[in-house]
Amino acid sequence: MNIHQFQYVLALAELRHFEKAAEKCFVTQSTLSTMISKLEEELGIPIFDRKKKPVALTAEGAVLLEQLKIVQREIESLKEISQEIKGEVKGRLIISVIPTIAPFLLPLFLHRFALQFPQLQIIVREQTTGEIIRQLKSRDIDIGIVSTPINDAEIEEQKLYHEPFVYYQAGKEPPKRIEAHELDLSNLALLEEGHCMRTQIIELCNYHENQLVNQLNFNFQAGSIDSLLRFVRGNGASTLLPYLSVYDFPEEEAKHISRFSDPVPFREIGLVVHRHFVRKRILHVLEEEILKAVKPILPNIDFSGKRLSPL
Amino acid sequence: MNIHQFQYVLALAELRHFEKAAEKCFVTQSTLSTMISKLEEELGIPIFDRKKKPVALTAEGAVLLEQLKIVQREIESLKEISQEIKGEVKGRLIISVIPTIAPFLLPLFLHRFALQFPQLQIIVREQTTGEIIRQLKSRDIDIGIVSTPINDAEIEEQKLYHEPFVYYQAGKEPPKRIEAHELDLSNLALLEEGHCMRTQIIELCNYHENQLVNQLNFNFQAGSIDSLLRFVRGNGASTLLPYLSVYDFPEEEAKHISRFSDPVPFREIGLVVHRHFVRKRILHVLEEEILKAVKPILPNIDFSGKRLSPL
DNA sequence: AACTCAATATTGATAGCATCGATGAACATT
DNA sequence: AATGTTCATCGATGCTATCAATATTGAGTT
Known part of the structure; x- marks a missing residue:
């Protein structure tokens, strides 16, 4: 043998x-x-x-x-x-990121991260949380970046940062600050099913799915934040967006953004790997690079001890 | 390599x-x-x-x-x-059983079990739940028989049976049937710390440890049911015992036993293995042999849907 | 410093085995 | 029947795990 x-x-x-x-x-x-x-x-x-x-x-x-x-x-x-x-990091690394994070976070750190491991072939995918967890378990991918917690015995989580949601109102110019409970929930557009952010926002609103969707007389299923935003702008609707998707909005666009007053609704972003993942150094460098990139951008809010704040 | x-x-x-x-x-x-x-x-x-x-x-x-x-x-x-x-079961199998089960359960099935695997060297130990779980994780032992549930991601559980507790009163002859809440909790003797049955009984009593122990002016730490019984008899004390330890009491001894009326306090006994344990057939035969041995003995009580019943 | 002993490394020979190219066997396709 | 595909088998070969014997190293000891 x-x-x-x-x-x-x-x-x-x-x-x-x-x-x-x-x-x-x-x-x-x-x-x-x-x-x-x-x-x-x-x-x-x-x-x-x-x-x-x-x-x-x-x-x-x-x-x-x-x-x-x-x-x-x-x-x-x-x-x-x-x-x-030996400090040699070779081979192939597959990272999968959920669609509501990928387009905004990846450009912030991926290049600098890849530079640190010139021998490593890095492959990045965009998948929903469910697919990521499934593929982590089957060991088809190595690292996931998702909204935590996952709470799965086979999966190890590494908290990265808290990302506030902001309110986007097309057409009008909402106030700079808004109280979560005074939010206008009519015409609130959402991502299509399968995205964890959709679920989170529905939970945040304490609204049943039907109630939210029924406010509109037609139903658009946005598959990405970008697509969602186009829809919202074109229809004078409103939506919630993750902070990283709006922080570099040009002035004209920023007028449509309301930040929340305390308690600020937010989501937690983290790295997830299979519990038998052994390339600890890669994980550590990845974590450092993401934090280094994201910390100067994120607003300085203390989320310690807070749970998802319902609207 | x-x-x-x-x-x-x-x-x-x-x-x-x-x-x-x-x-x-x-x-x-x-x-x-x-x-x-x-x-x-x-x-x-x-x-x-x-x-x-x-x-x-x-x-x-x-x-x-x-x-x-x-x-x-x-x-x-x-x-x-x-x-x-191939249906060949060879090698060595180490089974560890908690002390409040071992002396009563093992004689009921071990011989018949061992006969089914003549090529298998079976080693049986007596250890506390904590030690068993630790050694299952380090793969030093193969199978544990403990009071379930354990709720550990690394450990797989296989429910076996529910075992009622009975009340034993030295000196007097208590009634055949007793209501849990009318129990005399003074002079209730317990096993030493580390035994899960001690913890369970304390929880059953909804009593703090101190309150129970303080009823006696000295403190005997019994390491086994047998030792506990000797102490209880010698001091006119009382205790709770697992059913399998008393089912074959001679008539003279049986007089000191009270069974509980519904709801009967009980514990759940199960097999535990590491989640990567692969010898499924051994486990299956073990389960069958234990159930075959224990079912005719245990009283016919339906514990379905019940939790540990507090006294 | 010379010696001794124990522990590990090295050497050179050998046998076993993974591997190869060539061929055979089984079976399907034409 | 002829051909092609696919897997098994055969004999040769070169590699390597293994061995017994020997060298080296290092830590006491005298």
């Missing part, structure tokens, strides 16, 4: 073709065939059904495969840990 | 002596030395400090060792899974 055999099985299970799997492992088909047979023999269980075209996993093989994946992953972690110890 | 090297490192880390570690791995000292050097070279990190006598782990080595243990464990799981698939 050896580590190569594990890789061969995983490759064959993925590609379902001996030659292609062999190619992926940089060996000949002959080697792959022999080695997989040996592992099957040693375990005493046929992993593949070679009668089927293309090759298929046996029922027992499917069970074993799951464990093989785990073993493989832990061996990968071993390598990653030693690279971290 | 290969699996043997992992084992060599683990053995050396444990025994801190090349020759002894080599012996444990059934290779020569020369092999062990070479192979460990190779792994260190491949990882690029010295794991051991050979200058120290006896050999010591380097700081980095200690970090790597943790991951090596994980890898090793997952490979062991792979073997165990294939044995389970």
Whole structure:
């Protein structure tokens, strides 16, 4: 039994073709065939059904495969840990960010972050919280940036910052400051379902979804803050926006923004990783870079001990 | 990099002596030395400090060792899974049971259970809940039998049965049936601290620890139900006992027992394993054997939907 | 400083095995 | 029947894990 055999099985299970799997492992088909047979023999269980075209996993093989994946992953972690110890950060890192954060936060830190790990191939995606958590668990992505808390035993969270919401009113010029409870909730536009910010705002308003939506005689499902804003402007509607999406508004646009008086409604943004994520240094640098970028921009409000403030 | 090297490192880390570690791995000292050097070279990190006598782990080595243990464990799981698939159950199984269950439950099923796995070396220990959970997490034991729920993300629970408490009064003969609230709480003796049953009974009584203990002018710390009973008998005191400890009392002793009328105070007993425990079949057979043994004995009470009933 | 002992590293030989290219076997397609 | 595809098997080869023997190192000891 050896580590190569594990890789061969995983490759064959993925590609379902001996030659292609062999190619992926940089060996000949002959080697792959022999080695997989040996592992099957040693375990005493046929992993593949070679009668089927293309090759298929046996029922027992499917069970074993799951464990093989785990073993493989832990061996990968071993390598990653030693690279971290040596201060070498290589390989590929996939970061996924929710759509209400990504376009505003990423430009603030991504470049500086990437510079620190020239050997690291960084891939950034935009996904909803649900997808991010699912993919963290299946280890398809490495780090998520979402609105915390998540409260999942498999997921580790790292609080980053609190981001206030602001009120945006198209057409009129609302007052600079506004009390949460005096908010005009008619014509409040929201993002489409699946976005955590939609849910948060609905909860903030203490309103049922129907009540909010029904204020408008048609229903626009915005998939991004940008799209939401265009809709709001075009229809004289209003909405709530995260602070980072408005902090650099030009003067003309800033007139439509109201900041909230205390208690300011806000959301918490944090890093999330799988609990077995081992590249601690990357995580630490990422956290530092984000905070360094975001702190000078965010208003200086003390959110300590506060929960989401209902409107 | 290969699996043997992992084992060599683990053995050396444990025994801190090349020759002894080599012996444990059934290779020569020369092999062990070479192979460990190779792994260190491949990882690029010295794991051991050979200058120290006896050999010591380097700081980095200690970090790597943790991951090596994980890898090793997952490979062991792979073997165990294939044995389970083949229906072969071999190796060693360590079961730990809390002291208020062990002496009464074990004789009821252990023999029949062991017969089903003649190749399995079964070791049974008696430990408190805290120790059991700790050792499950460090993977030093395999299965625990405790009073559930535990509610720990790393621990998986398997409910077994509900066990009523009964009231024992030395000296007098209490009525056959007793209402929980009419219980005489003076002179109620308890197990020493660390036993979950002590805590449960204190909670049941809704009494603070001091109030209960102060009823007696001296303080006996019983470490087992047996020891507790001797004390109670010798001092005309009273106590609560788990049903399995009294169900086969001789008539003379049974006179001192009161069963509770509804709502009957009870505890829940369950199997607990680490969430990565893979020997599902063993667990399943164990559960079946315990239930088969215990069901004819336990009184037929429906505890569904009830929580621990306070006295 | 010379010696001794214990512990680890190194050396050179060997056997086992992963790997290869070539070929064979099974099966589907034409 | 001929051909193509796919996986298994065979014999050769080179690598490497392993061994026994020996060298080196280091910490006492005399």
